[in-house]
Amino acid sequence: xxxxxxxxxKGVGKQLGFTxxxxxxxxxxxxxxxxxxxxxxxxxxxxxxxxHNNALGPYKGGIRFHPEVNLDxxxxxxxxxxxxxxxVGLPLGGGKGGITVNPKTLSAAELEELSRKYAxxxxxxxxxxxxxxxxxxxxxxTIMDWMVDEYEKETGDTxxxxxxxxSLDNKGSLGREAATGRGGVIALREVLRHLGKNSVTxxxxxxGNVGSFFGTIAEYGHADWKLVAAxxxxxxxxxxxxxxxxxxxxxxxDTGPLKDFQADGATSITNDxxxxxxxxxxxxxxxxxxxxxxxxxxxxxxxxxxxxxxxxNEQAYKYLTDKGVIxxxxxxxxxGGVIVSxxxxxxxxxxxxxxxxxxxxxxxxxMVAAIDHAYHYATKEQVSLKEAAFALxxxxxxxxx
Ligand code: NAD
Numbered sequence: 001x002x003x004x005x006x007x008x009x010k011g012v013g014k015q016l017g018f019t020x021x022x023x024x025x026x027x028x029x030x031x032x033x034x035x036x037x038x039x040x041x042x043x044x045x046x047x048x049x050x051x052h053n054n055a056l057g058p059y060k061g062g063i064r065f066h067p068e069v070n071l072d073x074x075x076x077x078x079x080x081x082x083x084x085x086x087x088v089g090l091p092l093g094g095g096k097g098g099i100t101v102n103p104k105t106l107s108a109a110e111l112e113e114l115s116r117k118y119a120x121x122x123x124x125x126x127x128x129x130x131x132x133x134x135x136x137x138x139x140x141x142t143i144m145d146w147m148v149d150e151y152e153k154e155t156g157d158t159x160x161x162x163x164x165x166x167s168l169d170n171k172g173s174l175g176r177e178a179a180t181g182r183g184g185v186i187a188l189r190e191v192l193r194h195l196g197k198n199s200v201t202x203x204x205x206x207x208g209n210v211g212s213f214f215g216t217i218a219e220y221g222h223a224d225w226k227l228v229a230a231x232x233x234x235x236x237x238x239x240x241x242x243x244x245x246x247x248x249x250x251x252x253x254d255t256g257p258l259k260d261f262q263a264d265g266a267t268s269i270t271n272d273x274x275x276x277x278x279x280x281x282x283x284x285x286x287x288x289x290x291x292x293x294x295x296x297x298x299x300x301x302x303x304x305x306x307x308x309x310x311x312x313n314e315q316a317y318k319y320l321t322d323k324g325v326i327x328x329x330x331x332x333x334x335x336g337g338v339i340v341s342x343x344x345x346x347x348x349x350x351x352x353x354x355x356x357x358x359x360x361x362x363x364x365x366x367m368v369a370a371i372d373h374a375y376h377y378a379t380k381e382q383v384s385l386k387e388a389a390f391a392l393x394x395x396x397x398x399x400x401x
Contacts, residue, residue, distance in 0.1 A: 002076035004314045012390040037117045049097040050078035059095030062136025069098035084331040086393035088370040119147035123154040128161035135165040145170045161348035164341035173344035175359035181213025183336015190371040201279040203229035206286025215245030235259035239266035284311035291316040306330040321384045329386035339366045
């Protein structure tokens, strides 16, 4: 993932005439905090916060708790965040954090102790004007509430603007939970509008937080988008007559793995065949490296929406783009989460709570502007949407605005 992000920055930087020194500067993180957290049980966990670039504003990016978290992954994700916030025109930089831990092995008290110690250790380096973390894989509003409380105990700040993705009772924002999926719907709608397409068949991989909000919001707003496949890690239903995202979502939440979901005319598919489905749009909302040199030849879709981070690797991206497939890049497609995080930060700083309609309207405004700018740049310069998004981001970071 780090290689994919860095090679895009190098390639686009060269096209824009950046010097080798300027490119090297953009690849390097401003600061890397690497430490160990010891719990009262004696167990120790490696922890990280990478602060990549703050030319446009405070560092912004999630904290993930996962057994495979390592410094290179955190660096890659921090780098992507700098370009994501810049590509969508937010006055924020990029950062990312993580702890190498399987949170499922911890008791609730241990999880709280780990979260609080992480925030306490980083408190001199983060804060509303320096670095504003958020939830990511296996972290949530409860964990953000513990962290903001710990940060405020350490620093005396009372604004709650030091973390986003908090619970609603603790100055979180309405609309935050659905924001990434909702942003994905806006991104796809705008791209289809530019392509002059209306009725499309859509397959969603990863019916979790992002994928299920994408599916259910699309179902209500876009009757001409037909959901024909929806999978989780077990697989899931495929049905040419169309599936109800609401029913799939309810089944996943109330009953169990999607491979067992049944509907009239539906068959059960595995994720091995997902990428090669004969559909118009593939929505990748599960994880990274889903389309690679191993399976890129199987893709039949004409649009691929990257809702996970880096689900299409570098080689596959080049291959698909050369074939004329539109890959809507992660830094645009999944930016709804960071946009509403920014809106939460604004609300906290002004001590306000906006109605959900206002949050969604602002999300819409940022997403539409970002996609339109990238589209116009791509058309004018004859480059892909991803190169266009990176080029606009690189320029903004260099100019500091
Ligand atoms: P989640 O854990 O809620 O959902 C992930 C879904 O993917 C689950 O349904 C899981 O069963 C499924 N999955 C896992 N492995 C799979 C596989 N091999 N094949 C098919 N499905 C598989 O996570 P989420 O919050 O929805 O995030 C999904 C992705 O989007 C992640 O890559 C995350 O980093 C990225 N993302 C999330 C946000 C956000 O706001 N939540 C923002 C930006 C990017």
